[in-house]
Amino acid sequence: MNTPAVKVGLISNPLSQRNKKRRGKLNDIVSSHADILYEPLEEIAALAEILKKFSAREVGLIVLDGGDGTVQAALTELLNGNAYDTPPLLCVLPSGMTNLIAGDVSGKGTPEMGFSRVIERARNESFDQWIVERHVIRVQYAPDLSPIYGMFFGMGAVTRAIEQCRRVIHPLRIEGPGAVGLTLAGLLIRRSIRGNRDDTVFRGDNITLQFNDGKAIPIHNLLVLISTLKRLALGTRPFWGEGNGGLQVTSIAYPPTRFWRSLFPLLYGKERRNLDSEIYLSQRTDHLAITMNSPFTLDGEMFQPSPDIPVRLEAAGPVRFIRW
Incomplete structure (x- = not known):
């Protein structure tokens, strides 16, 4: 088995809409690649510790298997600098209800097809041809809360x-x-x-x-x-x-x-x-x-701002995604 040019980590949200229908299908792919780090995301609150674990293990490509809300939560953790000094390369699998982000920065086909393709591309040191960059929206809607990030x-x-x-x-x-x-x-x-x-x-x-x-x-x-x-x-x-x-x-x-x-x-x-x-x-x-x-x-998540405090939005990033 070839060694990946970049270490791959998979975060899979089992509560995302499409994952409820196809439980375990990505597990078959993971089980045949012992070098891939896999973490199920049972609750969003666990995301911070998962990302810190990936950072400590030098994961350079994080595959997000979930919907737009999962991607939004991951971007918020990463861009607030809670795990990585610089956000790693990301890949988004369309496993949610709407998959707006995946529709722009990923590829066509099932999540299983996408995961298999990105594993192969991660083994190729010249995979820069599949990388796209996008800015991210930084949203500060409450002065006592950290900013949130999305697209x-x-x-x-x-x-x-x-x-x-x-x-x-x-x-x-x-x-x-x-x-x-x-x-x-x-x-x-x-x-x-x-x-x-x-x-x-x-x-x-x-x-x-x-x-x-x-x-x-x-x-x-x-x-x-x-x-x-x-x-x-x-x-x-x-x-x-x-x-x-x-x-x-x-x-x-x-x-x-x-x-x-x-x-x-x-x-x-x-x-x-x-x-x-x-x-x-x-x-x-x-x-x-x-x-x-x-x-x-x-990104599909709802927030209620204060009527007296402006919601401030800024362009952040860019963040790199790999297509499949």
């Missing part, structure tokens, strides 16, 4: 749509892009029936946005999207702002004018989009502060 931030209609998806679509055992597509279709159908009337998802929130310590902009807002990923669910590209910042930011005021005419260019338009700039705002930045009185999501 997709949303608020307003975004969090309400996620909650509706979990309440209505996920019980039907529909997951991934199918769940996202059905949720979006249902919301759009309801929007076409109700028009501009407020409902449980389509309504406004009063917020302020402050880019790069500039002037605070008050907005009656439908949603805010922030991401460092190049590809979102269903292949959407809801970012078109110019600049060199590591964070892609899009905000939509409420009520959105010319909603139906703007929908396709909003989601799938090119660099220049013929959208009302008073309603549809998109730009890149390295720093952003949002004052709000509503929850936000970071």
Whole structure:
């Protein structure tokens, strides 16, 4: 058996949605590679000690077998410097419900296929050709708490749509892009029936946005999207702002004018989009502060900020991922 060019460690979350259906399948691969360190993640609180153990054993490639929440928790531990001085190379297997991060930085196929491929690539000292880099969002939402890190931030209609998806679509055992597509279709159908009337998802929130310590902009807002990923669910590209910042930011005021005419260019338009700039705002930045009185999501996990304390977001990293 060849010795890997980099030591591999696997963290598998057995509670992630897809892992519940295929318990033990990765174990067969691990059992045939005695040089791979394997740790089941029975609870997120155990992640810190697992990463410290991997660091002590000089693991240079961590394979995360879980959903977006597992990746978010790992990024938070790693970028807060609790285990590694510099984050190691990461690989993400799509074992969760939505797998937004894996859809951008991983590959196509089953988690078993991905794990097998990455083991082979870890044995090749010239595997740099499969490495991609992404910035990470640093979120400070409470002064007495450590920052959290992730790759997709949303608020307003975004969090309400996620909650509706979990309440209505996920019980039907529909997951991934199918769940996202059905949720979006249902919301759009309801929007076409109700028009501009407020409902449980389509309504406004009063917020302020402050880019790069500039002037605070008050907005009656439908949603805010922030991401460092190049590809979102269903292949959407809801970012078109110019600049060199590591964070892609899009905000939509409420009520959105010319909603139906703007929908396709909003989601799938090119660099220049013929959208009302008073309603549809998109730009890149390295720093952003949002004052709000509503929850936000970071990679599918929900957080409640204080209405009096701005949520501060910064571009961190970049972090390296290996494709498979």
